[in-house]
Amino acid sequence: MSRTAFFISDGTGITAESLGRSLLAQFENVELRMLTKPYIDTLDKARTLVDIITGAAARDGEEPIIIDTIVDESIREVIRSAPGFKIDIFSTFLKPLEKELGTHSSYTVGRTHSIGQDEVYMDRIHSVHFALDNDDGARTHQYNQADVILIGVSRCGKTPTSLYLALQFGIRAANYPLTEDDLDEDGSLKLPRALAQHRHKLFGLTIDPRRLAAIRHERRPNSRYSSLDQCVQEVEQAEGLYRQMHIPYIDTTRFSIEEISTRMIAETGLTRRFSPR
Amino acid sequence: MSRTAFFISDGTGITAESLGRSLLAQFENVELRMLTKPYIDTLDKARTLVDIITGAAARDGEEPIIIDTIVDESIREVIRSAPGFKIDIFSTFLKPLEKELGTHSSYTVGRTHSIGQDEVYMDRIHSVHFALDNDDGARTHQYNQADVILIGVSRCGKTPTSLYLALQFGIRAANYPLTEDDLDEDGSLKLPRALAQHRHKLFGLTIDPRRLAAIRHERRPNSRYSSLDQCVQEVEQAEGLYRQMHIPYIDTTRFSIEEISTRMIAETGLTRRFSPR
Secondary structure (H helix, E strand, C coil), X not given: CCEEEEEECCCCCHHHHHHHHHHHCCCCCCCEEEEEECCCCCHHHHHHHHHHHHHHHHHHCCCCEEEECCCCHHHHHHHHCCCCEEEEHHHHHHHHHHHHHCCCCCCCCCCCCCCCCHHHHHHHHHHHHHHHHCHHHCCCCCHHHCCEXXXXXXXXXXXXXXXXXXXXXXXXXXXXXXXXXXXXXXXXXXXXXXXXXXXXXXEEEECCHHHHHHHHHHHCCCCCCCCHHHHHHHHHHHHHHHHHHCCCXXXXXXXXXXXXXXXXXXXXXXXXXXXXC | CCEEEEEECCCCCHHXXXXXXXXXXXXXXXXXXEEEECCCCCHHHHHHHHHHHHHHHHHHCCXXXXXECCCCXXXXXXXXXXXCEEEEHHHHHHHHHHHHHCCCCCCCCCXXXXXXXXXXXXXXXXXXXXXXXXXXXXXXXXXXXXCEEEEECCCCCHHHHHHHHHHHHCCCEEEEECCHHHXXXXXXXXXXXXXXXXXXXXXXXXXXXXXXXXXXXXXXXXXXXXXXXXXXHHHHHHHHHHHHHCCCEEXXXXXXXXXXXXXXXXXXXXXXXXXXX
């Protein structure tokens, strides 16, 4: 029987969940059922949630872990009445911060993930559409506007990474597939012509050939495209090109899209147009 | 002169930044320059960072705010030597959690955003490609596989929202544009035929017509498409359809993509295929 952890917020729940998962990931051997409860922004919703928490405690036979980022004092009070081990993030840190900053906090519900300025929204939309318009080598004439151009074999993770960079950081990421069209006579890849004048913007992705074969198999089962031999060969050629041309690259097998994106930013000095909210 | 806040992590920095921004957003009147420093996973990197922090303190004439989620004790020790007001998230909460859970934490660097299981990765890739394949009404024959179908006028935020749902939660979101092709003789919108049999999966987006005009203006300046009159009319027709057909909807003007997505999930009971890491 496993214990339940609740991540509770008056807003999106992103902060509470992110912190909660970070903390609980440190306990490898503890099995926990994790539930995120966003938009707990009225006393009524808080009371309903207390019933849910009480039910979980009874079913589990153990008190839940409760991690919250609720700002409103009276709502927090209700949550406090639930059975559980409570980590109250805001009351832990806001008081000392108020003292340090010499001012009171505004305690505004849901402030963190509100949209902020129009520019952020526009930049975000613009970057997403840039990624889509410049996906998979569809166009190359906008590369002068790109912040980065991801390259790699088909299905190594270029598209999701481009989109994540656009959504989270407003980075304009194009991507271009490395294919057999660009093979030299000796079987090695040469830099596709469209990319040659943008060498300083290139970033390579690579992937374990077995993982690649599995991903391609979902798309085109039992094809040459998804065969392990073909995947091994393409990956070798791509990595050869990266090394030869000194193009920085990351292995997407080992990392999540968050890690690939943040590592790229850290390594290349790419500038975020805005910050995740 | 503004003070600096550092969000420091041995991993992506997503948790430290998310929590840091949440906390500091409560201090509306305090101007802070916020810097995220991810992948501080060696003593050398930590020492370099201490120099940067010391420089910021000297330049600002005030000590920085330092918020970190570093797990390794010796690296944390180095950061502790920097001048600043420190919020050490892990040491604050891990000890009490260890006691409550009756076990030691594993203190593993970068554990939070590691990729976990292959399935999560595959699900994510699959959902992103589903969103792309089913973007803007491009196809309708896969709607039986969709978890949700977003509808709305051109440029109201359908595509970024679909992609966010795919990337963050593995939700398969198609989207379909409401256009003049579906106007009735009386000038009201009728439900497009492709959507009729999937009514329970529909979710509407709407937007302030002025914001819509501004967004469309970026794409096609001074066109009928981007005129305020046209935008007012289309938005009215769309909202009329939502009300008439009892389709739940959200105004994207007021909310960020995070908020739109998490509110949709909360309102509709959509199931996340995995959790953000």
